[in-house]
Amino acid sequence: MAGGLLPKLVGQEYVWQIDTKKCTHCGRCATSCIKTPSAVKCFHAFDMCGYCDLCGGYFRQGVKNLNTGAENQLCPTAAITRQFIEEPFFEYHIQKDLCIGCAKCVKGCEAFGNGSLQLQVDQSICDNCNECSIARDCPSNAISRVPSGKSYLMQGINWKNET
Amino acid sequence: MKKSIYILFFILSAIFAFQSFPVNAENRFPKPEFEQGHIQPETITPSPRLLLLEYLDVAVLITALSLISYFILKKRSRKLVFWTSVFSVLYFGFYREGCVCSIGAIQNVTLALFKDDYHIPLTAFLFFIIPLIYTLLFGRTFCAGICPLGALQDIVGLKPMPIEAWLEKVLGIFPFIYLGLAVLFAATGTDFVICRYDPFVGFFRLDASFTMFMIGGLFLIAGVFIARPYCRFLCPYGALLNIISRFSFKHMTITPETCINCRLCENACPYGAINMPVQLKEKEKTETVVRRYILLSIMVPIFIFTGGFLASNFSSGFAHVNPKVKLAKELKNNTNYGMGEKEALEITAFRSSGQSMDELNLEVAKIEKEFYLGSWILGGFTGLVFGLMLISLTVFKYHPDYSPNKATCHSCARCMEFCPVKPGVL
Numbered sequence: 001m002a003g004g005l006l007p008k009l010v011g012q013e014y015v016w017q018i019d020t021k022k023c024t025h026c027g028r029c030a031t032s033c034i035k036t037p038s039a040v041k042c043f044h045a046f047d048m049c050g051y052c053d054l055c056g057g058y059f060r061q062g063v064k065n066l067n068t069g070a071e072n073q074l075c076p077t078a079a080i081t082r083q084f085i086e087e088p089f090f091e092y093h094i095q096k097d098l099c100i101g102c103a104k105c106v107k108g109c110e111a112f113g114n115g116s117l118q119l120q121v122d123q124s125i126c127d128n129c130n131e132c133s134i135a136r137d138c139p140s141n142a143i144s145r146v147p148s149g150k151s152y153l154m155q156g157i158n159w160k161n162e163t
Numbered sequence: 164m165k166k167s168i169y170i171l172f173f174i175l176s177a178i179f180a181f182q183s184f185p186v187n188a189e190n191r192f193p194k195p196e197f198e199q200g201h202i203q204p205e206t207i208t209p210s211p212r213l214l215l216l217e218y219l220d221v222a223v224l225i226t227a228l229s230l231i232s233y234f235i236l237k238k239r240s241r242k243l244v245f246w247t248s249v250f251s252v253l254y255f256g257f258y259r260e261g262c263v264c265s266i267g268a269i270q271n272v273t274l275a276l277f278k279d280d281y282h283i284p285l286t287a288f289l290f291f292i293i294p295l296i297y298t299l300l301f302g303r304t305f306c307a308g309i310c311p312l313g314a315l316q317d318i319v320g321l322k323p324m325p326i327e328a329w330l331e332k333v334l335g336i337f338p339f340i341y342l343g344l345a346v347l348f349a350a351t352g353t354d355f356v357i358c359r360y361d362p363f364v365g366f367f368r369l370d371a372s373f374t375m376f377m378i379g380g381l382f383l384i385a386g387v388f389i390a391r392p393y394c395r396f397l398c399p400y401g402a403l404l405n406i407i408s409r410f411s412f413k414h415m416t417i418t419p420e421t422c423i424n425c426r427l428c429e430n431a432c433p434y435g436a437i438n439m440p441v442q443l444k445e446k447e448k449t450e451t452v453v454r455r456y457i458l459l460s461i462m463v464p465i466f467i468f469t470g471g472f473l474a475s476n477f478s479s480g481f482a483h484v485n486p487k488v489k490l491a492k493e494l495k496n497n498t499n500y501g502m503g504e505k506e507a508l509e510i511t512a513f514r515s516s517g518q519s520m521d522e523l524n525l526e527v528a529k530i531e532k533e534f535y536l537g538s539w540i541l542g543g544f545t546g547l548v549f550g551l552m553l554i555s556l557t558v559f560k561y562h563p564d565y566s567p568n569k570a571t572c573h574s575c576a577r578c579m580e581f582c583p584v585k586p587g588v589l
Binding site: 009 | 209287508515
């Protein structure tokens with residue numbers, strides 16, 4: 001038994017992370033996490049963002065006025081702030097303490113935009129359960145253990161804590 | 164510019180409405196070039212807990228285990244054991260939020276043994292093995308007050324009542340069955356049942372589903388009257404320690420010197436783990452003893468086979484816990500557990516994953532085969548435990564004094580307080 005285990009021992013820790021390529025934005029991350037609100041948050045890869053005025057992640061479908069009115073916003077908790085940069089560009093920021101990880105904006109951004117809004121497990125919030133309860137419920141098996149040295153699987157970010 | 168984006172938006176929404184789209188390497192909208200010198204912010208990705216802190220947990224575990232073993236074996240102090248329990252509940256329980264824990268680490272070790280793609284972190288392995296080593300040396304001092312689940316139950320166990328010996332024996336089989344089930348589900352990569360049904364982790368995190376809060380609450384309330392219900396009748400790690408502790412090198416004793424048979428400690432143990440003195444009875448005829456052992460040695464293989472046969476009949480039920488098996492069955496039977504007319508998310512996700520039905524069926528057939536073999540082993544193991552328990556019931560070993568039952572003693576040190584013998588007096 002020990003002989004079978006020894007080659008399997010690794011000196012690093014593993015954490016849970018979402019593979020954005022597999023994610024189908026089903027919305028279960030918001031409800032399956034043992035934490036309330038979920039440790040899964042929307043992350044914004046600014047490098048990929050088109051800074052659209054008509055943001056598919058910010059506005060509901062068929063919206064009439066492109067302003068920050070509550071009736072126009074897609075986010076159920078108004079966790080996205082829209083900031084005017086220069087004509088015609090707007091920058092979008094996620095307020096992490098408001099985000100519940102419901103993936104509505106992610107779905108919108110991916111359908112109509114560049115896909116710069118992505119769901120990721122916020123490692124400073126995640127309890128790193130022995131078995132992630134979202135991974136168990138995930139319909140597309142998008143959540144897996146990744147080495148803690150490279151703990152984000154999203155696209156369009158520069159790796160700072162890469163080992 | 165604004166108008167063109169509008170038009171583009173409508174075209175795109177017409178094409179991609181209600182349909183998710185894989186992330187493209189190429190962006191639909193180019194990255195803007197800011198004329199007024201706006202600096203694009205960095206995406207912040209907060210780091211996980213430091214690796215060093217994980218090793219600190221291991222160091223705390225070793226220190227706490229050494230201390231509590233010293234408190235039990237040398238200091239013989241219930242008070243110090245109690246305060247160690249409080250520390251464990253605070254540190255391993257509320258601070259570490261019940262994770263990493265030795266009980267759950269069983270599954271990590273199993274998964275690492277059976278699945279090629281899983282590598283076990285050294286810290287998880289250490290959390291699994293260190294209490295085993297300490298148990299081999301000093302008995303179940305880990306249970307006494309280091310395990311946060313045990314410590315929590317020990318603290319609430321205010322009015323423990325004795326349980327009938329036969330009931331204790333029967334319920335004592337459940338930890339082994341639970342251990343077997345946990346290993347089966349972990350080995351097939353299906354689920355970590357121990358973690359999923361950990362009754363107290365919700366308290367440690369102050370956040371859990373309603374059902375888990377209810378189960379945990381029931382365990383705690385029951386724990387006031389029945390000492391440590393989870394440890395004794397469910398804990399799979401306790402089952403492992405139960406076996407190892409029998410061979411412990413230096414187990415705690417009730418009396419520091421020689422037992423004077425004063426009977427004061429008789430009712431001291433809330434876990435019914437004190438071996439009462441067995442008087443020299445009339446010697447049994449060698450013939451009866453031999454006949455009984457022949458009978459039992461025939462019975463045990465029968466139990467193993469029956470258990471295996473029974474459990475293997477349930478193998479498809481066990482396998483259905485596996486999400487892949489469940490998905491394949493639903494696709495095959497055209498059933499749908501989604502709400503109303505909506506297709507289940509699993510089925511949608513499977514269709515968009517591009518995996519073919521045949522590939523899934525192959526995978527599922529492999530998992531089902533593992534489950535079939537696994538349930539034979541699980542059933543056989545349960546039969547073996549049952550058979551060995553029967554044998555243990557027929558063995559009467561002569562011993563004149565009160566001593567802790569090495570297997571079930573949780574080393575809580577309560578009985579020591581009742582012993583009137585002081586070290587060095589006799």
